[in-house]
Amino acid sequence: MPFPGPVSESTPALTSSTGETLTGRPIFTDLKPPAPKLSDIEASKRLAAWTAVDRHVLREHKVIGIGSGSTVPYVVERIIAQGREANKDRVFIPTGFQSKELIVSGQLLLGDVDQYPRIDVTIDGADEVDKDLNCIKGGGACHLREKVLAEAADTFVVVADYRKNSDVLGHNYSAGVPVEVAPFAYAKVLQNLHVLGSPKAALRMAVKKAGPVVSDNGNFVIDAPFPEELMLDPYSILTKIKMLTGVVEVGLFCHMAKAAYFGNQDGSVTVKWNDGRIEQVASNGQGDVHAATNGSASH
Numbered sequence: 001m002p003f004p005g006p007v008s009e010s011t012p013a014l015t016s017s018t019g020e021t022l023t024g025r026p027i028f029t030d031l032k033p034p035a036p037k038l039s040d041i042e043a044s045k046r047l048a049a050w051t052a053v054d055r056h057v058l059r060e061h062k063v064i065g066i067g068s069g070s071t072v073p074y075v076v077e078r079i080i081a082q083g084r085e086a087n088k089d090r091v092f093i094p095t096g097f098q099s100k101e102l103i104v105s106g107q108l109l110l111g112d113v114d115q116y117p118r119i120d121v122t123i124d125g126a127d128e129v130d131k132d133l134n135c136i137k138g139g140g141a142c143h144l145r146e147k148v149l150a151e152a153a154d155t156f157v158v159v160a161d162y163r164k165n166s167d168v169l170g171h172n173y174s175a176g177v178p179v180e181v182a183p184f185a186y187a188k189v190l191q192n193l194h195v196l197g198s199p200k201a202a203l204r205m206a207v208k209k210a211g212p213v214v215s216d217n218g219n220f221v222i223d224a225p226f227p228e229e230l231m232l233d234p235y236s237i238l239t240k241i242k243m244l245t246g247v248v249e250v251g252l253f254c255h256m257a258k259a260a261y262f263g264n265q266d267g268s269v270t271v272k273w274n275d276g277r278i279e280q281v282a283s284n285g286q287g288d289v290h291a292a293t294n295g296s297a298s299h
């Protein structure tokens, strides 16, 4: 795949309208969307992904984590658009089969987290993000590797379309909390989850295969929906589930993301920061910041 688009190599340092420290040299690329025209949702994903890459994947970043899901191809697209020069001495760490394919087909250098346990920036999608930047992840069964890459990163950034922007986890993504389990322990963990307050927790079944979904790590996945009163405190649920023997990882990412970018239908981007600020970036790139109040972060 060619590296499209001209890239300015002599861009001055960016000062964010949020006061966010964007100390490095950003790499500006052409923001005009290429043909063909995308649906509203796809355009929103692309907008979020491109904005996040422009702000967080900087010249000095050499080890970059690439997440999973339907928004991530736009992340890779925008990184490729930064040009061969910017990417020639970078290494990209995938969170699973899909992102590995994106990296390889984009002719980017593939690495793994065992070689690079410290990552400059990881950008990933999410199934839902609440007002405190807690996320449900794992709708694609990738959350174990995703969490390792998020933890390993100096900066972890989430990108998504407006449907993922929520006040309370579970409002928009009702399938439940994804729980990766060792296959032989799944029935015991299911019972434990029922007792913990998720009576409808169920093994995730494959669609075009008889039997359960098997993760990239060879494990099963349980989806455990919890009532709103429990989802108000996702960290507490996370710790309880994580203590169950047989659980490999839980798709609740608490206190991890620095910022979440949501593309909106009107062409703007809502950015929720981990200090509570909410920034509206208009389609002309101008930011408008206000503090989050009374949980009104949804767009």
Ligand SMILES: O=C[C@H](O)[C@H](O)[C@H](O)COP(=O)(O)O
Residues within 6 Å of the ligand: 067, 068, 069, 070, 071, 072, 124, 125, 126, 127, 136, 137, 138, 139, 140, 141, 142, 143, 146
């Ligand atoms: O396991 C999958 C990942 O956590 C994805 O990042 C998440 O499911 C979001 O995927 P999508 O952007 O396709 O909704």
